[in-house]
Amino acid sequence: MSRFNLIDERWIPVRLTDGSREELGIRDTLLRSREIAAIEDPSPLVTAALHRFLLAVLYRALEGPTDIDQAKAVFKAGLPGERVTTYLKKWRDRFWLFDERYPFAQNRNVADSDPHPWVRLTAENNPTKNKVLFDHTTTTNPSARKPKECARWLVATMDFSISGGRGYFTSPLPNGMMCIPLGSDLHRTLCYCLVPYNNREVMSTDSALWEREPEALPLKTAKRHACGYADLYLWPARMVLLDELPSGEVLTIRFVAGQGFDESGSNDPMRPYRIDKTRGRQPVGFKQDRATWRSFDSLLPDSSGLAPLTIEHAVRLAGGAVDRLPTSILVLGLRYEPPNANVDFWRLERFALPQALARNNFVRTEVSELLQVAEGAQKSLWEGCRLFARDCLSRGKREPEKKDLSGFVEQMAVSPWYWSRLESRFHEVLGEYTLDRNPDDIRRLWLTDVRDALRTAWDQHRAAVAMGDAWTIRAVVRAERPIYEKTRELGEEIAKLTPKKEVS
Amino acid sequence: MSGFIDWLEELNARDTRVRAVLRRSLAFDPGEFPPAYPYVEPFLKDEDRSWRRQVHYLVAGLWADHWREGRTGSRRSLGSVCAAHNLATNSASTERRFITLLDADSDQLPNRLRQMVALLKEQAIDFDDLLRRLLAWNDDQKRSQNAWARDFYRATV
Numbered sequence: 001m002s003r004f005n006l007i008d009e010r011w012i013p014v015r016l017t018d019g020s021r022e023e024l025g026i027r028d029t030l031l032r033s034r035e036i037a038a039i040e041d042p043s044p045l046v047t048a049a050l051h052r053f054l055l056a057v058l059y060r061a062l063e064g065p066t067d068i069d070q071a072k073a074v075f076k077a078g079l080p081g082e083r084v085t086t087y088l089k090k091w092r093d094r095f096w097l098f099d100e101r102y103p104f105a106q107n108r109n110v111a112d113s114d115p116h117p118w119v120r121l122t123a124e125n126n127p128t129k130n131k132v133l134f135d136h137t138t139t140t141n142p143s144a145r146k147p148k149e150c151a152r153w154l155v156a157t158m159d160f161s162i163s164g165g166r167g168y169f170t171s172p173l174p175n176g177m178m179c180i181p182l183g184s185d186l187h188r189t190l191c192y193c194l195v196p197y198n199n200r201e202v203m204s205t206d207s208a209l210w211e212r213e214p215e216a217l218p219l220k221t222a223k224r225h226a227c228g229y230a231d232l233y234l235w236p237a238r239m240v241l242l243d244e245l246p247s248g249e250v251l252t253i254r255f256v257a258g259q260g261f262d263e264s265g266s267n268d269p270m271r272p273y274r275i276d277k278t279r280g281r282q283p284v285g286f287k288q289d290r291a292t293w294r295s296f297d298s299l300l301p302d303s304s305g306l307a308p309l310t311i312e313h314a315v316r317l318a319g320g321a322v323d324r325l326p327t328s329i330l331v332l333g334l335r336y337e338p339p340n341a342n343v344d345f346w347r348l349e350r351f352a353l354p355q356a357l358a359r360n361n362f363v364r365t366e367v368s369e370l371l372q373v374a375e376g377a378q379k380s381l382w383e384g385c386r387l388f389a390r391d392c393l394s395r396g397k398r399e400p401e402k403k404d405l406s407g408f409v410e411q412m413a414v415s416p417w418y419w420s421r422l423e424s425r426f427h428e429v430l431g432e433y434t435l436d437r438n439p440d441d442i443r444r445l446w447l448t449d450v451r452d453a454l455r456t457a458w459d460q461h462r463a464a465v466a467m468g469d470a471w472t473i474r475a476v477v478r479a480e481r482p483i484y485e486k487t488r489e490l491g492e493e494i495a496k497l498t499p500k501k502e503v504s
Numbered sequence: 505m506s507g508f509i510d511w512l513e514e515l516n517a518r519d520t521r522v523r524a525v526l527r528r529s530l531a532f533d534p535g536e537f538p539p540a541y542p543y544v545e546p547f548l549k550d551e552d553r554s555w556r557r558q559v560h561y562l563v564a565g566l567w568a569d570h571w572r573e574g575r576t577g578s579r580r581s582l583g584s585v586c587a588a589h590n591l592a593t594n595s596a597s598t599e600r601r602f603i604t605l606l607d608a609d610s611d612q613l614p615n616r617l618r619q620m621v622a623l624l625k626e627q628a629i630d631f632d633d634l635l636r637r638l639l640a641w642n643d644d645q646k647r648s649q650n651a652w653a654r655d656f657y658r659a660t661v
Contacts, residue, residue: 462650463645466646466647466650467645467646469607470603470604470605470649470653471603473646473649473650473653474603474606474653474657476650477650477653477654477656477657477658
């Protein structure tokens with residue numbers, strides 16, 4: 001018997017524009033999108049996956065957009081409720097979470113495989129032997145979960161499966177940043193992300209997972225390309241079947257390897273890319289020792305075409321009007337180190353979008369230059385730390401081993417303090433990038449912040465070690481030169497940018 | 505110049521025995537050579553703090569030992585003159601002595617300082633700065649040691 005239809009049942013967590021929270025089905029989420037402020041789940045992976053899933057539904061329901069004019073029409077007039085309702089009515093039978101033939105995003109052909117605890121659906125819940133501090137689930141005997149929770153994790157599994165080898169492929173998204181431009185309501189957010197197909201032909205080849213017959217196992221092709229955005233946004237990286245208990249909850253699932261994703265030539269609209277000298281176009285990912293804001297310029301559109309298409313599209317939809325620009329960008333995703341199939345960390349961060357983007361095509365270059373200034377200053381700081389470490393470890397008699405040096409430098413608090421001081425200021429800078437603000441002014445203030453952060457980071461370090469023995473004092477004094485040179489260099493540039501007072 | 509070095513210079517101008525007595529006082533713990541009392545005590549009349557009294561006697565002895573008729577050149581901090589001596593002699597031992605001096609505690613300081621000042625007889629030392637730095641020698645932040653180290657290494661690196 002079919003149970004829990006995702007079109008009607010309440011499973012998508014949303015915050016309404018009046019601040020209250022609800023859970024809605026697919027239809028209400030889309031038709032009431034102007035009343036919804038945002039989709040919000042404690043898991044950033046679920047939040048990201050729900051956006052992608054709803055976009056997949058929209059791409060199929062609207063059969064487009066296939067050009068910017070169609071996209072602008074939807075942005076202005078709202079999501080066409082009748083088309084959405086008609087589509088959902090047509091495919092209603094494919095949205096039952098529990099069904100004898102077509103359980104949503106699942107495959108009955110895996111019914112005979114071994115049962116696994118439901119935690120296998122969640123990338124955040126590592127196996128018992130690799131638990132992270134605040135994860136209290138046990139993978140051997142977890143308690144049963146509600147259908148709505150399993151539905152959320154199911155869509156997240158499709159987007160965020162990671163590979164541990166043994167025939168298990170990754171989803172399209174692991175180790176990549178995902179960028180969702182946020183509007184004043186969910187309608188705007190979805191429109192910003194509804195990047196037009198290249199043409200109608202591409203649209204006509206697209207299909208969504210629920211529209212296709214479940215694959216027979218073993219799969220005919222281990223890896224394939226996505227045939228369109230709807231296909232990409234709910235990718236069957238795993239073949240899953242939920243085991244429904246008499247209570248309606250889920251304790252175990254069937255879980256086997258799914259369809260591998262061929263990344264070559266793919267361009268996920270939500271991802272920023274960079275050009276690698278040897279490997280060409282590569283997605284920008286998270287790094288453990290590098291905060292996201294330091295790569296923020298990679299999210300901003302310019303002529304290179306490397307920024308996320310969602311943000312480019314959002315700027316085009318705004319059409320030069322600041323009040324139509326996204327209010328912020330949500331950047332989220334996870335990081336893991338293959339072949340170890342354990343999540344190292346996941347992130348969810350929010351950034352203001354510079355208003356100047358509405359009419360200034362050079363914002364990316366300008367922001368990139370600001371970030372380069374910060375990186376350059378940090379190199380001086382690092383050099384100072386290296387010299388300090390060298391003289392502490394060896395007193396100048398011999399060059400210490402590289403690994404000893406780098407280990408010493410890594411445990412110094414200098415650079416982390418420097419970056420954390422600049423991070424909060426960077427968020428303010430983004431907010432200051434208005435249409436009428438002089439970019440030289442922003443640069444001057446940023447240079448001042450960088451110089452101050454550089455100086456203060458080193459001063460704090462010096463104060464912390466100055467009480468040490470004479471060799472430590474010697475080490476810190478000998479290490480100061482790169483910091484002072486950089487401080488002087490920044491000071492000279494600040495002076496050039498400082499407006500001269502007119503002499504009457 | 506601080507009041508104390510001025511005081512010693514004025515005494516020296518009036519009495520040729522001043523420097524000889526104060527120089528001889530270096531053979532004793534600071535403040536333990538009675539013949540030096542008439543030259544230092546009047547300046548310290550209200551000073552009860554032990555370290556400050558010891559430092560004044562020590563600086564007086566070092567000043568006397570270092571004094572040269574007609575010495576020219578601008579007076580510089582001990583860190584700077586050690587750096588100048590290091591550059592002039594290219595001797596590895598100068599830096600070692602300097603480090604050892606920076607590491608000295610209150611008990612070790614007079615002897616190490618005496619040896620260092622003896623080495624620097626060709627340089628013009630700023631004794632006002634020396635006095636000020638020695639008075640702050642036991643500061644938690646080691647400001648005196650850091651300041652001299654900065655003066656030394658900025659000149660030599």
